[in-house]
Every structure is written in structure tokens, then in C-alpha cells.
């Protein structure tokens with residue numbers, strides 16, 4: 001039974017710093033590519049036995065201290081009635097631009113909409129049987145809204161920002177609906193057996209701190225209050241959130257995810273006793289072993305032995321990463337933090 005990840009989420013002392021990697025299952029692993037080669041990404045997400053298998057790959061290969069459900073933040077959005085494809089980035093055929101389109105979005109019962117997600121969680125809890133905890137996840141309301149309104153990734157996010165500034169009634173109706181959906185979706189994951197939840201707000205950092213506070217934070221607060229989180233720690237990762245940590249903290253998560261644009265030491269000063277997760281630049285995994293080890297040592301030194309640190313990358317692992325370097329990074333974290 002490896003509980004060091006959950007203990008660290010609650011700020012308890014641990015024998016060594018727990019570590020996992022955002023996007024730890026995926027294309028950088030040949031073992032993933034083998035399973036992925038004969039089906040689409042969506043088919044893989046919707047086949048519980050296979051989704052469970054690729055979830056377990058990094059646990060076996062990298063020796064990480066947590067598993068994260070294999071799925072995507074946009075899976076439940078498809079079930080609201082939006083046609084979704086991955087090419088390989090996500091594409092919605094008909095982006096949301098009007099109030100009528102927001103009103104047409106529906107929130108089906110989760111056992112009917114995403115039975116494959118709940119089944120994957122059940123299989124994983126059986127197969128892991130306590131080996132490492134299982135993290136469930138969802139996108140934050142704003143990040144999901146970005147994809148739903150832009151229709152795909154974007155450089156400037158002009159459509160969603162335009163809606164936020166020029167059509168606030170459409171923006172708020174959309175954010176309310178997404179928040180309602182996420183409360184159902186993440187509670188269903190908790191009920192199915194997810195032992196922690198991470199909320200990915202990949203695009204929260206594209207807003208000014210004042211817009212974040214006014215137009216994103218209220219929905220995050222409502223989402224976090226709506227989750228059955230007594231025994232289930234909540235991790236909130238806002239990419240680019242380092243310049244507004246005090247604001248993001250008001251969301252009310254148990255753990256704050258940090259990207260690499262903020263130093264972990266100064267983030268800990270700002271956040272005081274709040275538990276943090278992060279924050280190695282994912283491209284460091286392309287460096288020689290000595291550099292990887294030095295960067296791991298630097299981040300551990302910035303944490304300065306405080307309890308409540310989960311080691312992670314500052315964003316998802318890149319598809320070209322050598323798996324051996326990811327494995328070496330995990331080994332460094334364990335060795336250098338050993339009490």
C-alpha cells in the first residue's frame with residue numbers, strides 16, 4: 001500500500017516525496033502507441049479494459065506514486081451534445097456562439113453518459129488494489145468553455161474573450177451549465193472510486209488576474225463546494241496561475257498545482273501551509289541525466305523539507321520525451337528526498 005501521494009495531499013509527513021507526471025500515459029510510451037495504433041483516441045477512452053491498461057503502463061514503467069485515469073477533459077462535453085473529434089488536437093464541429101446553443105446543451109445522468117469512465121475507474125481500483133492511489137480528473141469550467149467556444153485550441157482565444165467581454169449573458173449561461181455538468185461528472189468519478197481529483201485549468205492563465213477573479217473564480221468556487229470531497233483531496237492546476245496564486249487559492253482546493261514560471265520556494269511563501277504540486281519544466285526531460293538530477297535537486301531544495309509537496313512536471317509530458325529520462329526523473333525524486 002503506497003499512500004504517500006494521498007498523505008502529501010493532506011500535508012502529512014511522508015518517507016519520500018511522492019511523484020507523478022501530468023499526462024503520464026500517452027504517446028511518448030511505445031507500449032501506449034502499440035495499443036493506440038489499431039484504434040482512435042476516442043475509442044481507446046471508451047473501452048474500459050484498454051483505458052485501464054494504458055492507465056497502468058506508467059505505474060509499471062516509471063514507478064510513479066499515483067495513477068491517473070486515462071480519458072480526456074473533453075469526454076463529458078461530447079455527452080452534452082457537442083460533436084467531438086481529435087486530429088490529434090480536439091475539434092468541435094459546431095462551436096458555441098449563441099445563447100440558443102448554450103440552452104441546447106444538456107446534462108445527462110452520468111451512468112448513461114459516461115458508463116465507460118465509471119467502469120474504467122472500477123477496473124482500476126480492482127487491479128491497483130491499493131498499490132498506488134487513483135486520480136480522477138476534469139477540466140475547469142473556463143478551460144472547457146475555451147474549447148467549446150473556439151472549437152479547437154487557439155493562440156489568442158479571441159472568441160471566448162470576446163464572448164466574456166461583449167456577451168456576458170451568453171458567457172455566464174455557458175459557465176453555469178459547464179459547472180453544473182462538472183459537479184455531476186466529478187462526483188460520479190468520486191463515487192466510482194477516484195481517490196483524488198485534479199481540475200485542469202490549462203487556459204486560466206490567459207486572463208488578467210482581475211478577469212480571472214471576476215469571471216472564472218466564482219464558478220471554480222461553486223464547483224469545488226459541490227463536490228463530495230471529504231476523503232478525496234482536490235488538486236487545482238491553473239497553467240500560468242503563478243502571478244495570481246492568492247486569487248487561485250480562493251477557489252478552495254486542497255492542493256495547488258504550479259507550472260514552472262513560478263519558483264516553488266516563492267510559491268510556498270505566498271501560499272503558506274497550502275500543499276503544492278509541481279513544478280519541473282517538461283522539456284528538462286530532454287536534458288542529460290546530470291541536468292535532470294540537478295533540476296530535481298533544485299526543486300526539492302526550494303521546498304526545503306516542508307511537508308505537503310507532490311513532485312510533478314509544470315505541465316504535461318511532451319510526446320517526444322524519452323521514457324528512460326522520465327523514469328530517471330522519478331528515481332531521482334525518490335532517492336534525493338528519502339528521509
Ligand code: CP3
Nearest residue numbers: 022023024025026041069070071072073088089200202316
Ligand atoms: O494524464 C494522463 O495520463 C491522463 C490522460 C489525459 C489526457 N488528456 C489524454 C490525452 C489527461 C489528464 C488529459 C487532460 C487534457 N486534455 C488537458 C489538460 C491538461 C493539459 O495538457 O493542459 C487538455 C487541455 C486536453 C485537451 C487535449 N486532448 C489536447 C489539447 C489534445 C491534443 C494535444 C495532445 O497532447 O495530443 C488531447 C489529446 C490527448 N489527450 C491525447 C492523450 C493521450 C493524445 C491522443 C492520441 O493518442 O492521439
